[in-house]
Amino acid sequence: MIRTENIYKSFHDTPVLKDVSLVFKKGQTNLIIGQSGSGKTVLMKCLVGLLNADAGNIFYDDRNFSAMRFRQRKVIRKELGMLFQGSALFDSMTVEENIMFPLDMFTTMTRKEKQKRAQFCLDRVNLHNVEHLLPAELSGGMKKRVAIARAISNKPKYLFCDEPNSGLDPPTAILIDKLISEITRELNITTVVNTHDMNSVMEIGDFVAYIYKGQLWWTGDRHTILHTSNAELNSFVYATELMRTIKSEDH
Amino acid sequence: MQVLHHIGKYLILVWIVLQRPENASIYRRQIINEMDKLGLNSLGIVAIVSVFMGAVVTIQTAFNTDHPMLPIYAVGFATRQSIILEFSPTVISLILAGKVGSQIASEIGTMRVTEQIDALEIMGVNAAGYLILPKVIAAMIINPVLIIISMFLGIFGGYLACFITGVEPLSNFLYGILFEFSQFDVLYAIIKTVVFAFIITTVSGYFGFYTKGGALEVGRSSTTAVVVSSIFIIIFNLILTQILLV
Numbered sequence: 001m002i003r004t005e006n007i008y009k010s011f012h013d014t015p016v017l018k019d020v021s022l023v024f025k026k027g028q029t030n031l032i033i034g035q036s037g038s039g040k041t042v043l044m045k046c047l048v049g050l051l052n053a054d055a056g057n058i059f060y061d062d063r064n065f066s067a068m069r070f071r072q073r074k075v076i077r078k079e080l081g082m083l084f085q086g087s088a089l090f091d092s093m094t095v096e097e098n099i100m101f102p103l104d105m106f107t108t109m110t111r112k113e114k115q116k117r118a119q120f121c122l123d124r125v126n127l128h129n130v131e132h133l134l135p136a137e138l139s140g141g142m143k144k145r146v147a148i149a150r151a152i153s154n155k156p157k158y159l160f161c162d163e164p165n166s167g168l169d170p171p172t173a174i175l176i177d178k179l180i181s182e183i184t185r186e187l188n189i190t191t192v193v194n195t196h197d198m199n200s201v202m203e204i205g206d207f208v209a210y211i212y213k214g215q216l217w218w219t220g221d222r223h224t225i226l227h228t229s230n231a232e233l234n235s236f237v238y239a240t241e242l243m244r245t246i247k248s249e250d251h
Numbered sequence: 252m253q254v255l256h257h258i259g260k261y262l263i264l265v266w267i268v269l270q271r272p273e274n275a276s277i278y279r280r281q282i283i284n285e286m287d288k289l290g291l292n293s294l295g296i297v298a299i300v301s302v303f304m305g306a307v308v309t310i311q312t313a314f315n316t317d318h319p320m321l322p323i324y325a326v327g328f329a330t331r332q333s334i335i336l337e338f339s340p341t342v343i344s345l346i347l348a349g350k351v352g353s354q355i356a357s358e359i360g361t362m363r364v365t366e367q368i369d370a371l372e373i374m375g376v377n378a379a380g381y382l383i384l385p386k387v388i389a390a391m392i393i394n395p396v397l398i399i400i401s402m403f404l405g406i407f408g409g410y411l412a413c414f415i416t417g418v419e420p421l422s423n424f425l426y427g428i429l430f431e432f433s434q435f436d437v438l439y440a441i442i443k444t445v446v447f448a449f450i451i452t453t454v455s456g457y458f459g460f461y462t463k464g465g466a467l468e469v470g471r472s473s474t475t476a477v478v479v480s481s482i483f484i485i486i487f488n489l490i491l492t493q494i495l496l497v
């Protein structure tokens with residue numbers, strides 16, 4: 001479980017996050033949704049400590065991450081996996097080396113064991129015969145999948161994904177979403193996903209938090225989101241013709 | 252103000268880089284890699300520049316000291332001293348600042364703008380240490396080797412120049428090269444080189460590590476890295492010469 005308490009963050013006096021308090025439960029896929037520029041990435045970076053919030057606290061299973069110093073944070077960092085918006089694979093390393101990297105750094109596993117684990121993670125994301133390729137030789141969707149494999153290789157307790165399916169075709173996007181949701185259940189971890197894609201919301205949104213201009217505007221799940229009276233959320237949900245059609249057919 | 256800000260931030264980065272590594276065996280592997288990347292890859296340019304500069308220094312000295320009062324060792328001696336004391340340690344370090352410095356800054360800068368450094372930090376890796384320390388150590392080991400090679404090749408270039416152009420009799424040149432040779436001069440050159448290697452790698456690492464933005468800024472960081480490390484080399488050359496030779 002991850003809990004935030006009254007998070008504030010501004011850049012050069014421009015407030016980006018205002019009083020965000022949230023609880024992300026374990027074993028479910030938690031979505032943060034909102035328009036472009038609403039502060040989703042900033043919120044996620046505050047959660048993992050890449051940015052420091054100006055005020056507020058972040059708890060990882062009742063361990064106050066915000067109050068920790070660099071060295072103490074390391075313990076929690078080793079329990080995190082993160083999928084970046086641009087994959088962020090190490091481009092001087094092969095796919096296999098990328099996935100083995102957290103294991104190289106922090107475990108005493110033998111080379112054989114690490115390779116086995118890397119193979120397992122690659123199988124898990126349905127990638128085969130790519131272990132000796134460099135990231136530059138992969139397609140966007142493959143990169144995302146390798147990045148997921150790397151994020152889960154050291155068995156994280158918390159998984160963060162920033163726009164895991166942006167820039168992918170609909171079937172691949174859904175595949176990645178499902179993968180994240182399945183892994184979350186299998187490993188019983190706490191997963192937080194940033195997205196602005198309603199397809200993702202409908203597919204995997206066990207818990208959905210809507211951020212509007214840096215404020216927490218609404219929370220619910222993929223079922224309740226369709227029947228809310230919140231005007232700003234409605235304009236987000238029913239921004240596309242497709243969703244409007246579904247709604248009118250519902251009635 | 253801006254300059255002080257950078258110096259402070261640079262010193263903090265150096266402090267972080269020098270922290271104890273989380274996994275010594277990975278760092279060891281990285282150091283070997285970097286020695287190959289930063290050292291062996293520079294061998295070609297160091298060799299070419301050294302041979303030609305050695306030849307030019309010899310010819311210049313010979314032309315400008317063509318006086319019957321001067322001892323026969325003058326040309327060889329002057330060539331040797333210029334190469335060992337200044338040309339090899341300082342000029343070659345400046346060339347390495349251009350080659351290695353821009354390479355380091357653009358490599359680390361690219362990792363910054365593509366979030367690879369964030370990915371390292373998320374994992375709990377000391378990203379600055381992991382990326383910069385192996386380069387610092389590798390350069391501090393391999394640059395003195397390059398500089399010694401450069402000294403030999405520089406003198407060899409001078410020898411070739413005498414042999415081909417005949418500006419100076421070979422026997423006089425060789426006599427001058429060996430005349431009153433002091434090992435301390437070589438030690439002095441190596442000390443300078445090691446300090447310069449530290450400057451090149453940490454300054455370029457600094458500009459790469461704090462790159463903000465995109466591909467354009469990566470290019471800018473790498474130019475700044477080369478300019479600033481060259482200036483630091485020149486300044487420290489003066490300081491070290493004062494300290495070591497006086």
Ligand SMILES: Nc1ncnc2c1ncn2[C@@H]1O[C@H](COP(=O)(O)OP(=O)(O)OP(=O)(O)O)[C@@H](O)[C@H]1O
Nearest residue numbers: 011012016034035036037038039040041042043196
């Ligand atoms: N490092 C920064 N410095 C200054 N302002 C920033 C910085 N990072 C983000 N911002 C600002 O914070 C706001 C929120 O940005 P953020 O990246 O969190 O949006 P987002 O919700 O992730 O959008 P998208 O869906 O497009 O990724 C934006 O207005 C942005 O300009």
Ligand SMILES: [Mg+2]
Nearest residue numbers: 040041085162
């Ligand atoms: Mg974003």
